[in-house]
Amino acid sequence: MEQPEPAPEMPDRPLSEEAAREYADDPETVAVWIMDDDAVAAVPGADDDAVRDLVVETETGYEMYSYAGGEWKDYGTQRKDDDEAPSMAGTLDSYRVLAGDPEEF
Numbered sequence: 791m792e793q794p795e796p797a798p799e800m801p802d803r804p805l806s807e808e809a810a811r812e813y814a815d816d817p818e819t820v821a822v823w824i825m826d827d828d829a830v831a832a833v834p835g836a837d838d839d840a841v842r843d844l845v846v847e848t849e850t851g852y853e854m855y856s857y858a859g860g861e862w863k864d865y866g867t868q869r870k871d872d873d874e875a876p877s878m879a880g881t882l883d884s885y886r887v888l889a890g891d892p893e894e895f
Contacts, residue, residue: 797855800862804840807888813846814889821847821890823882845878845885847892852878 801809813822825843842857854865868875870893879895 794856794863794865797862797864800855800857800864802861804842804857805844807839807841810841810844811889813844816846818848819846819890820849821892822888823847823885823892824888825885841888843885845882847890852882 807824810822810824813819823845824841844855846853846855850871851867851869853867856863856865868878877895882892
């Protein structure tokens, strides 16, 4: 995985579940995964259902984002055809599907 980079295309606060669900509107998106995190409620201006960790699954990979330190970070994309990359099953075990129909591992 790549070192995280700022994600300037993301908002300046955690997403609401409704806003995270909108990523499923992209025709290339297979599923939207989020991690439930009670600590997000402590972020000023965050909604009660705030999303701080987001994975957008496409047909070709998993795009990973995380909100920390007042900004979203882009952790890059893990390609599905990369046989040397670890399975996303372990990572996504701590996430839940918010929208879409994810592929099986």
